[in-house]
Structures are given as structure tokens and as C-alpha cells.
Amino acid sequence: MEALQLQRLQETVARVYRQVPFYRKALEEKGLRPEDIKTLADVSKLPFTTKQDLRDNYPYGLFALPLKDVVRLHGSSGTTGKPIVVGYSRQDLDDWSELLARVITQATVGPEDVTQIAFGYGLFTGGFGLHYGMEKVGSTVVPMSSGNSEKQIMLMQDFGTTALVSTPSYALHLVEVAQKMGIDPKKDLSLRVGLFGGEPCSQGMEAALQELWGIRVTDNYGLTEVGGPGVSGDCGLGEGQHISEDFYLAEIIDPDTCEVLPYGEEGELVITTLRKEACPVLRYRTRDITRLMPEPCSCGRTTLRMKKIRGRSDDMLIIKGVNVFPSQIEVVLAEVAAVAMHYQMVVTKEGYSDALEIKVELEPAYFTDDWRQLKEIEKNILRVLKRVVGIECKITLVSPQSLERTAGKAKRVLDLRNN
Numbered sequence: 001m002e003a004l005q006l007q008r009l010q011e012t013v014a015r016v017y018r019q020v021p022f023y024r025k026a027l028e029e030k031g032l033r034p035e036d037i038k039t040l041a042d043v044s045k046l047p048f049t050t051k052q053d054l055r056d057n058y059p060y061g062l063f064a065l066p067l068k069d070v071v072r073l074h075g076s077s078g079t080t081g082k083p084i085v086v087g088y089s090r091q092d093l094d095d096w097s098e099l100l101a102r103v104i105t106q107a108t109v110g111p112e113d114v115t116q117i118a119f120g121y122g123l124f125t126g127g128f129g130l131h132y133g134m135e136k137v138g139s140t141v142v143p144m145s146s147g148n149s150e151k152q153i154m155l156m157q158d159f160g161t162t163a164l165v166s167t168p169s170y171a172l173h174l175v176e177v178a179q180k181m182g183i184d185p186k187k188d189l190s191l192r193v194g195l196f197g198g199e200p201c202s203q204g205m206e207a208a209l210q211e212l213w214g215i216r217v218t219d220n221y222g223l224t225e226v227g228g229p230g231v232s233g234d235c236g237l238g239e240g241q242h243i244s245e246d247f248y249l250a251e252i253i254d255p256d257t258c259e260v261l262p263y264g265e266e267g268e269l270v271i272t273t274l275r276k277e278a279c280p281v282l283r284y285r286t287r288d289i290t291r292l293m294p295e296p297c298s299c300g301r302t303t304l305r306m307k308k309i310r311g312r313s314d315d316m317l318i319i320k321g322v323n324v325f326p327s328q329i330e331v332v333l334a335e336v337a338a339v340a341m342h343y344q345m346v347v348t349k350e351g352y353s354d355a356l357e358i359k360v361e362l363e364p365a366y367f368t369d370d371w372r373q374l375k376e377i378e379k380n381i382l383r384v385l386k387r388v389v390g391i392e393c394k395i396t397l398v399s400p401q402s403l404e405r406t407a408g409k410a411k412r413v414l415d416l417r418n419n
């Protein structure tokens with residue numbers, strides 16, 4: 001594996017040096033030529049690539065192939081302004097299907113399954129990525145796309161859908177829709193497995209989805225900038241996600257000093273693509289916080305694994321000096337029976353100090369106007385929060401179904417400190 005990785009790394013560096021002026025300049029600034037990459041450890045000499053670099057070179061500035069050899073474009077929606085664009089050669093698309101086929105096979109999905117894809121189809125990489133991977137493994141694909149929730153449930157029932165592909169937050173919403181339609185997801189549907197991605201799926205969220213749907217929950221990882229989903233996937237043993245190391249070289253760095261950290265230490269994931277033709281990327285700073293585990297997994301696979309993403313460094317809140325991730329809040333909420341997994345974190349400034357308020361939806365069964373009972377639930381959440389995260393904040397209980405639902409990625413954090 002290491003010999004293959006080195007060969008592909010050398011080819012990638014040579015390709016971008018030759019074809020992409022941005023990288024040639026970045027390598028020259030470091031006094032590097034492709035032949036200076038002699039070992040895998042030499043990757044640490046290479047320049048980083050950031051999201052800003054992709055924005056600055058919009059749309060085609062980082063492409064290593066002329067457009068006549070590019071057969072597909074995808075992009076990230078981007079909350080404001082121009083999206084980020086990535087291109088795929090025919091070979092890149094074949095590779096992408098292979099990467100997703102691995103993720104899907106690990107999630108135990110195959111020819112016997114009917115898979116409903118509730119990821120958006122379009123510029124977003126999720127829909128098409130999973131679609132072609134599913135076809136490659138021979139699953140029957142229902143390309144439903146996102147939204148239209150009642151129809152999603154109807155088709156699930158009528159088509160006998162066994163596998164669902166969506167963001168974890170949309171799956172959480174769909175289960176409510178099913179219940180509202182009078183459908184018991186555990187009895188009336190054939191769903192047995194969920195492949196969730198597009199946003200971090202915390203342990204708390206995983207537990208909630210398992211419980212509500214009664215299915216096997218798997219998490220997979222990828223990001224548009226390095227080609228979309230397919231970087232890694234869950235084998236179902238709860239021991240992290242297997243990285244396709246022949247396509248992606250992973251490192252962990254300290255996000256502040258940019259120093260490479262040894263296996264096992266937590267930090268920011270950095271990815272170098274090893275086989276991309278159209279859009280190769282050197283040392284992409286993902287902003288995702290995780291750790292790498294080199295030990296072979298009990299499933300028998302020997303590839304490097306990454307822990308569940310703990311959060312994005314962008315989403316990390318520092319509340320009175322304590323690092324807080326939305327994923328930690330989900331662990332807390334999963335422990336408290338009276339509340340649902342729907343929540344929003346609102347950060348404001350009170351004087352010179354940060355103040356965090358968490359809005360949490362009550363479970364319908366606990367919805368009450370009994371003030372004492374509500375105070376009891378609040379106290380309960382605060383107690384678990386203190387133990388799990390080590391912070392104090394304000395809890396606001398809101399009525400069931402009152403927080404916004406989304407068919408894509410959930411917006412969990414509202415930071416009002418700069419407004």
C-alpha cells in the first residue's frame with residue numbers, strides 16, 4: 001500500500017506542477033520540485049490547499065485537465081457567493097463509483113437491496129456519488145432526491161425500500177413524517193440500513209436514528225473539494241471509518257501550528273488526492289476534527305481508519321474557554337428521554353463574556369404547561385451537560401416541531417457575536 005501511495009503521490013505532484021500554475025507557484029515558493037518527493041513522509045513538505053484557494057481559482061483555475069477531457073462538474077452550494085467547482089474525467093468517475101461501491105459494501109448493501117437516495121441530485125456531490133456506487137454494487141436505486149417527505153415515506157412503503165441514503169438530520173425529520181402519517185417505521189416499512197453523510201453524524205445522533213427507525217446506522221465521509229463522498233465509510237463495527245488509502249493520503253495536523261501529529265492524536269484532517277486526474281488536490285485542510293487509527297479492524301480490513309468526525313473546527317465554539325462541538329450536545333440530548341434531537345445553539349455576547357443558549361424541542365409525550373415539570377427537564381439537561389461537556393448554559397425548551405427542518409444539512413449553530 002505504501003509503495004502504491006508513494007508512486008501515486010509522486011505522479012500527482014508531477015501532474016499539478018506541470019498543469020496547474022497555482023501549484024507550480026506554491027511548490028516553487030517552497031523551493032520544491034516533484035523529484036524532491038522521495039518518501040511518503042515528504043508529503044509534509046508540500047503546501048496546503050484551503051477552501052479559499054478553491055474560491056480564488058473559481059471556476060477552472062485548479063483543473064489539471066483541459067475542459068474537453070472533463071466529463072462532469074460538481075460543486076458545493078456555498079452559503080454565500082460563488083460555489084466551489086470540481087471536475088471529473090471519465091477515469092475519475094469510474095474511480096468514484098469504485099470508492100462508493102466500497103463504502104456501500106461495507107454498509108452491507110448489495111443486489112438484494114432497494115435503495116432510496118434522498119440526497120439532493122444536482123451540483124451537490126452526494127446524490128450522484130451514491131447513485132453510481134449503488135448501481136455498481138447492483139442495488140435497485142430509487143433516485144428520489146431530497147425533499148417531498150410524504151412521498152418519500154409512501155415510496156418507501158410501496159417499493160419496499162431497504163436502504164436509505166440521506167443526511168442524518170433529514171432522516172430524523174423523515175421518521176417524524178412517517179409517524180405523522182400513521183406509519184410505524186419499525187413495523188410498516190422494510191428499511192434495514194441507513195447510509196448517512198453530508199454532515200457529521202455524532203454518536204448521539206446515531207443512537208437516536210437507530211432507536212427511532214430500528215435500523216443499522218452507518219456513517220460515511222467525504223467532501224466536495226476532494227471529489228465528494230467516498231473518502232471513508234463505516235464497516236458497522238463502530239470502530240471508525242475505513243479510508244480508501246489507495247486514493248486518499250490522510251494526515252492529522254494541529255490546526256493552529258499546522259504541525260503533523262502522530263497517529264492517535266486528535267486534530268484537523270488533511271487529505272491529498274492520489275489518483276484524481278481533473279482536480280488533484282495537495283494537502284486539503286478539511287477543518288474536520290478527528291483522529292487516525294492504524295490498527296487492523298476487527299472486521300478484517302487493514303486500511304487506516306478515522307474516528308467519527310467530532311466536529312468542524314469552523315463549528316467549534318469556545319464558550320468561556322471550553323471547546324464545544326454540536327456533536328457533544330447531541331450526546332447529551334440522546335441521554336435525556338424528554339427531549340428530541342432537534343436543537344439549535346445560539347451564541348451571543350453578554351458584556352465581555354460569551355453566552356450560549358440551547359433551544360431544545362420537547363418530545364410530544366412530554367409536552368406540558370406544568371412549569372415544575374419543565375424546570376425538572378431543564379435541570380436534567382444541565383446536569384448531563386455539565387458532566388459530558390463541562391459547561392453551563394441556558395436551556396430553552398420549545399414545543400415539538402417548532403425548530404426548522406431541512407432536507408439537506410442542518411444549521412445547528414447560530415453565532416450572533418459579530419452581528
Ligand SMILES: [Zn+2]
Pocket residue numbers: 235236237239242297298299300301
Ligand atoms: Zn472495519
